[in-house]
Amino acid sequence: MSMGPRSYSDVAGELSVYAAKIEAAVTRTRWACAGYTYDEVKIALGTALTYEGVTDVLPQVVDELTRQIVEAPDIHG
Numbered sequence: 569m570s571m572g573p574r575s576y577s578d579v580a581g582e583l584s585v586y587a588a589k590i591e592a593a594v595t596r597t598r599w600a601c602a603g604y605t606y607d608e609v610k611i612a613l614g615t616a617l618t619y620e621g622v623t624d625v626l627p628q629v630v631d632e633l634t635r636q637i638v639e640a641p642d643i644h645g
Contacts, residue, residue, distance in 0.1 A: 589620040590633075598637050610634040 593616035601609045613634055
């Protein structure tokens with residue numbers, strides 16, 4: 569059963585929580601996987617997203633986030 573379209577103000581809180589979960593997964597992966605290969609980071613990011621309860625991210629978005637993590641300067645140094 570569809571409730572119909574909702575306005576941005578109706579979903580802004582949900583979007584904020586969703587974005588915060590993605591950000592937490594990316595941050596965790598960036599810290600844990602500095603210097604890892606693309607494939608290793610992609611697996612770790614997928615695990616982190618699942619841990620955060622985010623299971624509906626488009627594959628292209630995961631690929632882009634993975635690329636950004638791999639190409640980021642070393643955050644430990």
